[in-house]
Amino acid sequence: MLASNYDGMDRSTVLGLIAADEAMNGSLLSRRESRIVNVFVGSSKGGLNNLLSACSTRRTKVPPDFLMESLHTATSDAIARQFGFDGLRMAYISSCTTGIHSIIMGAKYIAEGRGEIVLAGATEASINPLMLAGYESMELFQKTPQCLSVQ
Amino acid sequence: MKPFDRKHDGFAIGEGAGILLIESLDSARNRGADIYAEIVGWSYGCDTYALTAHNPDGSAIVEQIRQALKMAKCTSAEIDYINAHGTATAQNDTAEARAIKHIFGKQSKDLNISSTKPVTGHLLGAAGSIEAIITALAIKHSIVPPTINFSHSDPEFSELNFTSKKCIEKKVNMAITMNFGFGGHIGILILAKYA
Numbered sequence: 001m002l003a004s005n006y007d008g009m010d011r012s013t014v015l016g017l018i019a020a021d022e023a024m025n026g027s028l029l030s031r032r033e034s035r036i037v038n039v040f041v042g043s044s045k046g047g048l049n050n051l052l053s054a055c056s057t058r059r060t061k062v063p064p065d066f067l068m069e070s071l072h073t074a075t076s077d078a079i080a081r082q083f084g085f086d087g088l089r090m091a092y093i094s095s096c097t098t099g100i101h102s103i104i105m106g107a108k109y110i111a112e113g114r115g116e117i118v119l120a121g122a123t124e125a126s127i128n129p130l131m132l133a134g135y136e137s138m139e140l141f142q143k144t145p146q147c148l149s150v151q
Numbered sequence: 152m153k154p155f156d157r158k159h160d161g162f163a164i165g166e167g168a169g170i171l172l173i174e175s176l177d178s179a180r181n182r183g184a185d186i187y188a189e190i191v192g193w194s195y196g197c198d199t200y201a202l203t204a205h206n207p208d209g210s211a212i213v214e215q216i217r218q219a220l221k222m223a224k225c226t227s228a229e230i231d232y233i234n235a236h237g238t239a240t241a242q243n244d245t246a247e248a249r250a251i252k253h254i255f256g257k258q259s260k261d262l263n264i265s266s267t268k269p270v271t272g273h274l275l276g277a278a279g280s281i282e283a284i285i286t287a288l289a290i291k292h293s294i295v296p297p298t299i300n301f302s303h304s305d306p307e308f309s310e311l312n313f314t315s316k317k318c319i320e321k322k323v324n325m326a327i328t329m330n331f332g333f334g335g336h337i338g339i340l341i342l343a344k345y346a
Binding site: 011012015016018019020022024026027028029030032033037040041042043045046055075079093094095096097098099100101102103106107108116117118119120121122123125126128131132135138139140141142143144145 | 153154160161162163164165166167168169170171172173174175177178182184185190193195203236238239240273274275276277278279280281282283328329330331332333334335337338339340
């Protein structure tokens, strides 16, 4: 996918599209099978960066796709558009269990016989000054800087 | 980040996305898909102990693990690996380790437990999805990923096997991945080797 195709998208959506692309490449689904794919991809903060950047510019006018690209549903919508999926799209939100709940809900959907295939997971892009300040004030960040290599 | 270490002092956040393709067994078999793991059980629920902490006795987590084991029709002794939430905060690690100790106490030497967050950072909303992928890969490749920064065990949990520093090769037939969220959310997922 060309970088220009990401214009207007929040970083969380871009990350989600890249992960969906990897999942689809790994799955070797045929185009015919792909039509029935359901997408359950959530995000705990949604398009927060898009919202913050719009606020900081004090714009009175925003692009027409601004709202849709800033919602929590933006990533599952973008994935469906990218791959032409006609299945159900959901964006479950439950703070740090968003990802595991999306997978559980996907598995449940299949177990109930309502669908055959679900792309399930979550995306997150919330490293920005506002969110960092929020976590910092909750005193949840590690206090000692640390960098160790993976062995 | 030093999850489950006596000197744990909080997390570092990360960004990213984790997405799995899950499908019915019939669909996977019919198209000859390469099956990484089978989803055999899950449970989800909440407690309302505090805004940013679960009950430190781990009781709400214990209940959800029990429900997931029941759905998977397996005993705690059959679990080979737990990919823990392990955020390296006192609130999380204490409640989580107590819950694991409560359920798996007797088998805990053979049960490998790790938090992969020191490698990935805490991906917050996306943490559960990348950790489910890591758990599926542990099953697929028979490798238990380590808790890289773990070095000082907590006397309360000295019998728990927090696989540290290096990954180990081990056949993983059944594994649990679990996550907890601010507000009291709990999610438990059990994956098994597809045979």
